[in-house]
Amino acid sequence: MEEKNYDVVIVGAGAAGMTAAIYAARRNLKTVILTKDVGGQTNTTNHIENYPGLGIVDGPSMMKKFEEQARDFGAEIFHEGVEKIEKLGGKNFRVTTGEGIYYCKSVILAFGKTPKLMNVPGEAAFTNKGISYCVTCDGPLFKNKVTAIVGNSHTALEGAEILSDICSKVYVIHKVPKFAGHENDVENLKKKGNVEFVNASVKEAKGDTFLKSIVVQSANPGETGEIEINGLFVELGFESKTDFVKDFVERDELKQIIVNDMCETKTSGLFAAGDVTNMPFKQIIISAGDGAKAALQCYNYIKGLKTVISADWATLKKEKK
Numbered sequence: 288m289e290e291k292n293y294d295v296v297i298v299g300a301g302a303a304g305m306t307a308a309i310y311a312a313r314r315n316l317k318t319v320i321l322t323k324d325v326g327g328q329t330n331t332t333n334h335i336e337n338y339p340g341l342g343i344v345d346g347p348s349m350m351k352k353f354e355e356q357a358r359d360f361g362a363e364i365f366h367e368g369v370e371k372i373e374k375l376g377g378k379n380f381r382v383t384t385g386e387g388i389y390y391c392k393s394v395i396l397a398f399g400k401t402p403k404l405m406n407v408p409g410e411a412a413f414t415n416k417g418i419s420y421c422v423t424c425d426g427p428l429f430k431n432k433v434t435a436i437v438g439n440s441h442t443a444l445e446g447a448e449i450l451s452d453i454c455s456k457v458y459v460i461h462k463v464p465k466f467a468g469h470e471n472d473v474e475n476l477k478k479k480g481n482v483e484f485v486n487a488s489v490k491e492a493k494g495d496t497f498l499k500s501i502v503v504q505s506a507n508p509g510e511t512g513e514i515e516i517n518g519l520f521v522e523l524g525f526e527s528k529t530d531f532v533k534d535f536v537e538r539d540e541l542k543q544i545i546v547n548d549m550c551e552t553k554t555s556g557l558f559a560a561g562d563v564t565n566m567p568f569k570q571i572i573i574s575a576g577d578g579a580k581a582a583l584q585c586y587n588y589i590k591g592l593k594t595v596i597s598a599d600w601a602t603l604k605k606e607k608k
Contacts, residue, residue: 289387293317295585296382296391297362298369299398301327302571303561305353306578307395307585312360314586319391320357320364321384326350327399328525328562329571331442333423333449338572346423349571369398372532378556378589393585396532396544396552396559397578400525405437409492417498418519422446429518431455435501437489438522439463444472446522451479458514460503462488485514492519527563539565549594550581558585 295311297304300322311318329335329346336343358364367384372394375381382389402420404410410418419425422436426449435458436446443459444466450457459476464486466473476482490511491502500515527542535554537545544559546552546566552559560581561574587594 291319291387291389293319293389293391294589295319295393295395295582296321296380296389297395297397298322298372298382299327299396299561299563300325300354300364301350301397301399301561301574302329302353303399303563303574303578303581304395304397305350305357306575307397307560307582308357308362308364308578309353309360310579310582311395311585312357312362314582316586316589318362319389320362321367321369321382321389322364322398323366323368325354325364325366330424331421332445335571337570370531372535372557374535374554374557380556392589393556393558395550395578395581395585396536396557396563397561397574397581398528399562399574401528402521403523403526405489405492405521405523407489407491409494409498413492413494413498413519416496417494417517418492418521420521422449422520422522425518426450426453426520429454432517433515434458434518434520435460435485435514435516436520436522437461438524439466440522440524441467441469441472443522444469444476446520447476447482448472450520451476451482454518455481457482458516459484460487460489460501461485462506464506487512489519525562529563532557541565549584550577551584556585556588 294316297320300320333345367386371383373381378392380391380394433456434454437460439461447459487503487505490504493500504511529542536552543565546559546564550558550560558581560577562569
């Protein structure tokens, strides 16, 4: 297994991770991002209108700009899932993925939240083979096909709206009768001729090399049936998967990583930023800001500098040995 050395390893490539990479690389830190995908949750929306300076933009386009800027400053990005993080002696960490081992002086955790799974037979087998967790990313792949979307949130209804303009047929599978999304969104979808609401839960995904159908159990009276589809989009929300770092950080009841004002965890040299932390507002601009803050504090840590807040700016002083 190949071994590599960096100043900082950033886990995650959403708004927080990408911004951290930009700031770390601009400070001439040898920087690498390890991630399964690029863009994070921002990729799941096609309409962003509250990021200053950009006007209305779609998530994937925004994240592409973030990625280009991070690469332009010298950050490397590898599509590898982190399996283990270890604190070594002194100011050193070892980060292990399925493809390699990365030694570094500091780690920034910025992997956001993970889509919740249905946890039904066939889900793992057909993930990326008909089952997707991002309508904006994969919806266009199912043009004129039959699809279904699972969930009762506003995001699920937004996804159904997008799919209705792409697909020949869209089933909206919702376990509970009442939607958490806006009622007018439900009514507008019902007016479309290619959208059908199914009050049921998915029990199994079936197919051969690609998804072909789902088995659903009706909420009332509890009967099961099978719906033939080409694609299934899962919109059940997100969760924090932080168990692999639980020995190095403090977590709240939602398993979010607890950080201080400088994005520091309880482990020296280990920082966290973005939606994976206990920050109160889950917004792209806040994640980006925290990513910048984490990277700047990471730089201070590596260089042995202490951050001192003055009246108008942060000044740096060398730590006394």
